[in-house]
Each structure stands twice: as C-alpha cells, then as structure tokens.
Amino acid sequence: MAKTPQKKRSARSSRKRTPRTTAKTTAPSRWRRLKKSLLWLFLVACVVLAGYVVYLDQVVREKFAGNRWSLPANVYADPLELYVGAKLTARQLQQVLQRIGYRSVKRVRQPGEYRNRRGAIQLYTQGFDFWDGHEAAVAVNVRFSEGVVQSITQTGGRQNIDLLRLEPERIGQIHPKQYEDRILMRYAEIPPLLIATLIAVEDRKFFHHWGVNPLAIGRAIIANIRAGKFVQGGSTLTQQLAKNFFLTPARNLWRKFNELIIALLLEAHYDKQEILEAYCNQVFLSQAGAKAIHGFALAARHYFNKPPAQLSIAETALLVGIVKGPSYYHPLKHPQRAKTRRDIVLRLMLEQQVIKQPRYQAALAERLPSGRRKQLAQSRYPAFLSLVKQQLKRDYDEADLNTAGLKIFTTLQPDIQIHAEQAMTLELKQLEKRYRMPAGRLQSAVLVVAPQGGEILALIGGRRTRYQGFNRALHAYRPIGSLIKPAVYLTALMQPDAYTLTTPLNDRAVAVDDAKGATWRPNNYDRREHGDIPLYLALAKSYNLATVQLGLALGLESVILTLRKLGVEKPIRLLPSLLLGATPMSPYEVAQMYQTFAGGGYYAPLRSIRAVLDAQDRPLTRYPLDIEQRYDAASAVLVNHAMQQVIAVGSGRSVRDYVPASIPLAGKTGTTNDRRDSWFAGFGADKVGVVWVGYDDNSPTKLTGASGALRIWGRMMQRMGISGYVPGEVEGVHWVTVDANNNVRLAEHCQRKTRLPYVIGTEPQDLLACDAHKPEIEQEKSWFERWLE
C-alpha cells in the first residue's frame, strides 16, 4: 500500500519535476548560449583582428622599408682642403662654412660651429667619411695673411695641423623616379631646432609614448566637447605619419582605427629617430600648382630658398605651424593667418624653453616670405649636376642609382663655380650695354677644367645659372672658328725638321676647289695679305690665309689625326673649311681639346665624378686619374709657346686688362662668320677655361672672340686667381735669340730680340749682327686693327 502512493508520488514528482526543470533550463541556457555565442564571436573577432594586424604589419613594414630604401643618392662637391700656403682669405673660408651649414657662434664648442674674430677663424669641423677614409672632427684656429692661410693650429693646443679637409658641400640629390619632387633628409641632417619645435607644437611626449597618447586623446575629447566642435586633435606624430603615409585622408572611424593600429606597429618596429625622419620627409606642407611639397627640406627651399640648416627661428616656426593646415595657413595666400599661427608657435617655443626671450622677440619681428617665388632647380648647380647624371647613366643602371644613400663625390669647386657665374653675369650685361644689344638675350657657356687631371671644376650651361634648362656647355654645337688653329700649328710643329716657330708662312690669297666645282676663297679679318709671316705670329694674329696654306700643305688628314690626339672623337668632315674651324663642337669638347694642350700633351678624359660610395660607405667605383701622352713634350712646349704669343702680342692681348703680365697665360680667340660665335679658350698652370658667347638662334652678335668671350674669361680668372703657365725644361729643346721676322739668329746681347724655343738642331743657323736686322713686326697696332681683333 505504501509503495503505490510512492509510485504515485514519484510519478507525480517526476511529472512535476520535468516542467520545473524545463522552466529552470530556459533562462540560464539562453543566457549561457548567449554567453557562448558572444565568446565565439569574441574569439572570431580576435582572430580576424589578429589577422588584420598581421596584414597591416606587412604593409607597414614593406612601405616603410620601401620609402627608406629610396633615399636618394647624395651628390657632393670637392671638399675644401685647408693647408698652410693655400690661397684663401678669412672671408672666403667663412662663405664656405656658411654654405656647408656651419653656425656662427660666440664660443666654439661643438662641431659645426665657427667664429670669425679679427680675421682669424676658429672652427670645429664635423668629420666626414670620404671615399679614401675618415676625416676626424677637429677644432682648429686658422690664421690668414695676405690672401693665404698662414697657420692652422689645434684649438687649445699648439700643435700645427698640416692638412684639414672640410665636409663637402652637398650640391644635389639624384632621386628615384617617384620621388621626383623631394629633398630627403637623414635624421642627422634635420636641424635640432626644427625637431624641438615640432615636438613642442605637435607632440610633446613624442619621445616617451608608444605610438598613441591616451592622455592627449582624452584631453582632446574634453576640449572638443567643451568647445562644441573639433578644436584639438590628440594625434601623436606617429599617428600623423600613419595617416599621411599609409592612409587616405578620409575622416571616419574606420580610418582612425587603422591609424591607431599602424601607429602602434610603427613604434613596435622602428625607433623614434626613424619615425621622426620619415615624418619630416613625408609631411605635406604645400601645393605648388601640380606639385605637392612634401617634407621640410623641400618646403624650406620652396618658401625660403634655403636648406633647412639655414632656417631662422621664425622660419622654422612658420613651417611647423603650417603642418596643422597647409592651405589654411598658406603664408602667401593667407599671410595674416600664417603670421598668427607662426606667432603662436613662437610662443609655444618660448614656453617650452626651446628658445629664449631675446630670440623670441627678434623672431616675432621677422617678416613672412615675400611673394617672389622662383621655380628653382633643386640644386644650386643644375648644369653640373646634369653632367654628373649623364656620366652616371653611362656607368650604372637607373635602378642602381636609386638604391639607398649612395654618396657621389664630384670634382666641382663651388668657389670657382661662383666666381665664373658672377663674371659671366656681369660681363654679359656690360657687353649688351656697350654694344647696344637687346638686354637679356645674349647667351654663354663656360667650363673650367684642371689641366693635369681633367677634373671639371666649374660648368655653366647658360645665362640663368640656377635654372635647369638647355645645357649649352654640353649640347650647344657651334663652329669653333679660330680655336682650331692651334691644332693645325701643332701638326706642323710635330715635324720640327720642316717647321719651327719662325718658319715663314705664306699669308697670301688662296683658292680651293671643292669636289662640286665651287671655289672657296678665304679671307683674313682685315681683308689684307701679310706676306711672309713667322709661324708663331701667324697663329698669334690668327691669320686665316697663312693657316689655310699651312693646313693644305700638311694635308687635312694629318690635321684630323692631330685633332684625334687632342681628344676630339666626333666625326669630322674632310673639308678645307675645317682649317678655319667650320667643325661644330660643344664647349665641353673644346675643353677636352684644350686640356690636352694645357696638360703638355697629356690627354686626361674630362671627368666630373671622383668616386661613388654605397650606403655603407664602401667604395663602389673610383674614377681615378687617367692620363695618356698624345704627343711629345717638345711639340707641347712649342705649340704652347705660340699660344702664349696669342696673349702676348696677338688677338688675346686684352686679357691683360684683367690678369697682369706677370702671370704667363696661353690661349686662343675664336670668331666665326658674321660673328655668330665668340670663343675664347685659355690656360695657366692650374686651370683651363673655355668660354662661348652667342645667341641661341645663331643670329650675328657684334662680338669677336676678343671683345666677347675673352672678357668673361679674363674677369673670371681675375676673380678666382690663376697660376702662370710654366713650360718646364724639356730635353732636346733650347731657347734661342732670334730675329723672328727674318728667321735668323741674333747674338745674345742684341736689344730688340725675341727668345723662342726650338728643338735642338732646328733653330735658324744664320747669325746676324744686331744692327743689320730689320725691325720686329710687333709694333703698335692701329686702333682699327685692334678693334677688328
């Protein structure tokens, strides 16, 4: 009886239990399921996020590395060598130091500082890794005396320094294609003031945070809520870099999210310096027409025409201020806003103790950049740089040029370049005035080359030196006129048994028939015949008839052979007019020719590059000194002496308006038909200069070689200084006193005498008494004749 009720009870209770259990499992299991699905969702989200982060990580690293590895090749000029006896003044040294970014200070304590005190210069060099070794940083005092370095002593000691090499001036960069409009800086090149200002204004805790600054974000949110609009961003520099470099400018939460992740990834992979470097090269600062200006270096050049190292405090403040809104704070379009912003930045700099009160006041007073913005080439020496690029292209693939941090050391000497530019600019203006030519049209090209090694010291491609334009020095092919004559005369002098400097030449009318039946009748400039003329004088006076007669007697082929020896490689038409320089050549080709003359017959191929180092400062290539004797030393002495006579008594005389006669020079003037081209090529011991003047459209100028190109040459040599040409002693050549006119020897004691070099055994044999010889030809020229030259 008891069981049944139990059964009943159990049945009842089980029946009862089921609904109760069901009721209990509905609520918790729903909740549990929800928790489970949330958990799963969360896990999936994590996985997805992780995957996304990994993907972003890949993108970031690739792009960042790609950016860094396309740092362009830096191109450097020849460094200044300081040694006792070097021709240099305190002022010149100061200018060099300024160009390479040294700061003038009251007390020299750090590398990169100098002080000019009463004509002596104290400086602390920065050291540099050259292609031939490391130049250590050193603090020295340099004293000068009468235009030369008198002593170089170590600061704080009494040790004399023999030789000191300054850091080279960076003259340009060779960019990979996609970064055509960048000037990229390495971290070490970013001015400390710029960094400090940037940190003070944009991201004070940059060096301490790990990519994001939550406090800054929090503050910004509060400030924005308070103001009711967006007034403050909490972005760190890293975030800004992430935004600018990797992301679109879209303003949404998704982009912000990406920005945060990328910022964290950047900080994880790269150190603060690398991030700051990338930022400073990447930051957008202006839109100039179709060109976007990225990076402080390019902006500094764009707004202020200077490298970042030379920016003033106010200028630095302006650039950093622009970061917040390049169009909004554009100094030329919205000068008032820009000034206000700049002053805010300046105040922040003062508050953060980046600058002190007196400098702050001075900076406030500085004006904004004016509207005169020129579209400058990125290098101060675009013509030379284009030659460097040309020579590199010949030896390297474009891809190799684009790899990181190549250092290219060139032969350019900025001092010489600047003197040449100034001389050319001045003389062109004066020529246009003097001859009443339309202002600004006359063009010119200049090269200055080292005679012994062929190094190109200066190169000017046109009148507007700062602009990338048609490079006349390399690509303007013009007939060279009388510049070819020394090659003809050299051909003769290489046969000393047949021709000496006093061999009489026939300066009389000549007619040459060409293959087509036409007759060529050349003329002298003065339309006169001069009869028998000593060989050297025919060259000095640049007589056409004598030259043509000589050239025909020698044979055109042998003249061309001489031109080949002189380094002229281009095809030359075998025509008699070649003897008077109908062959078109570029100033560069002429410079090569005259280098061989100046080198005493030793050809050295012209070069603009000394060495190329890779990113690890390992030598990639060296362009070594490379010479080849093309003709014998005796012929060299003779032909160079004849060219000295061009200057002493001939058409090149007026160079003495600029360089005194105590400095022996040699050279040749050149004028073409209708005075379309004015040429002068000349040399001393340490420089060869070639100058061309003319119009681009080939219309006649009113200038001869002497009245035009020679003036530029003379003025530039006057400014830069030139050492006198010294023939040196050559075996088998001796100097003899002669009566040049009659090709006879004279006794040593005769008053009106000429001393000339001869290959021993070829000098005139007949000896004449002093009073019996006829007067020399070198008389006062009539003003008419001088004008014609």
Next chain:
Amino acid sequence: MVRITVVYHVRRIICAAVLCVLSGCSFTRATLDAPNAPRATQTSASEKTVLTPSPTQTPKNVLQQQRARTNPAMKSLLRQALAFQQQGALEKSAATIERALRIQPADALAWNRLALVRLQQSRWKQAEQLALKSNSFAAKRASLKLRNWRIIADARAQQGNRIGAAAARAQAQKYTH
C-alpha cells in the same frame, strides 16, 4: 688701370709670402717630422724607408732636397700614401696621392709615387704614363728621372714593348752616377 696695379702688387706680395712660408718649412723640417706631428689621422714610417718597389735606394741628400720643395700638406699626404702602400691598401694609396696632386699638380715626386703604385697593381700603361708625366716636372732631379725611366722600362717590358723598354733603359743610363 689703377686696379691692375693694385692686383699686380698684391700678387707679388702673395708670391713673396708663399716663398717665405715654403723656405720656412725647410728650416722647420725637423719639427714637422717629430713623432707628434700633426695629422688628425695616423701617420707612418718616415720617408727614408724603402720606396717600394724601386730597385735603388734613394740617397738621403736627394730626399732632403725633395722634402724642402714640398709643403707640409704634401709631405703628410705622401707619407700617408706610403703607409697605405706598405699595408697593401693600394687603391687608398693612389687616392691619397691624387689628393696631393690636387694641391700641387706639378709635383714630380707625387706623380712618381702614383706610378709606383700603379706598377705594383700591374697597371702597366698608367705606370708608364705617370712616370713620363713625372719626368716632365722633374727638371734637374736626376735620381728621380732615373727612377722614372726604370719604371717606364719595366712597364713597357710588361706590355710587350721591347724596343720601348730598351729605349727607356738607355735613357735611365744617362742618369746613373
């Protein structure tokens, strides 16, 4: 006209000053060769030791004569170049000599040294040319000319130019004392 005169006189003064400095250098030769004499980078063995791979030892008095001619910067660079050469860093040695030649392009000794380096590198053509060039600046320096002609003879022989080598040796004969 006035300007020319001023420039002319200034240049004369400069020449005089430079000559004084150079002659001063020859007197202070001893000081400059002292152990703590002056380069930011390391200096080396004195010039008296072997000018490899020249076959003859250069008499001391000729060396002194040469030293008197060159300025301290040149000396320093040539010394450094010699050190590099002795260490086997031939290209560095050549680069250093080229640097010296930029300072004084007409220095016969520097050209000779460069010829020696090229000889050591088996660059026969350049060795010959550089030695010829050295001779063009060597004026009356008989022993230098002798060494140059020997280099030229070696280089020509290596290039297979037997006649030229013989001619060079004949030239060298003129300078043996």
